[in-house]
Amino acid sequence: MLPTTARSVQCAVRLIRTMAANQITPPGPVEVAIHDKLTALLHPSQLTITNESHLHRHHAAMRAQGGGSGESHFAVQVTSDSFKGKNTVQRHRMIYSALADEFAQGLHALSLRTRTPEEAQRLAAQ
Template sequence: MSTSASDAQGAGDEGPVARSIRTKLFSALQPSELAIVNDSWQHRHHAAMRVQGGGSGETHFSIQVVSEQFRGKTTMQRHRLIYSMLSEELSQGLHALSLKTKTPEEVQSQTASSRV
């Protein structure tokens, strides 16, 4: 699901972990685009998830975020920033994040080069 800044509340069908992720990222990064996909179902068979009884159903997420806050930061710095913001969730069962982080200019540049 993709969310624009005008739709900061996200979908009502999100679980508590996804809602917490959305709230924290919107608050800190003020993104122009944010997409959060729960990929947990793809990992429910992993040993660590079986030990947790299949987990909460909110253990693995793919996140795409476009924010001015990433300007001047390397990919590693951007990812560390997000992991830091979500440290509470990570300590309470969030297992893995797949992150795509871009500035609006990087998105525009990518879009322009794909048209050529």
């Protein structure tokens, strides 16, 4: 077990790293492509894209990617009428198809939350 001062320093360093990782930075080319393609395809009433790549930089597969943009992991929340009548798998396939080029160029993971406006309203009312 670390002495109290060493633990305090370790916690402070971790906090500083977290704060630095959460600073607002301009979107990179992959994030811009995701935004543009999903907007064109789905005409969403709500679209939130969160770059979570910094949480995965220590993974061996991400280090091996080398000279890429470093944009590898995203969480996407999208609300669109285009999802009406489609189940979750069909919705996700729509998005994966639209982003095929990004996956081929190093996009590694996409966490999706897809809803119709009615589903979003029901959830907001709960």
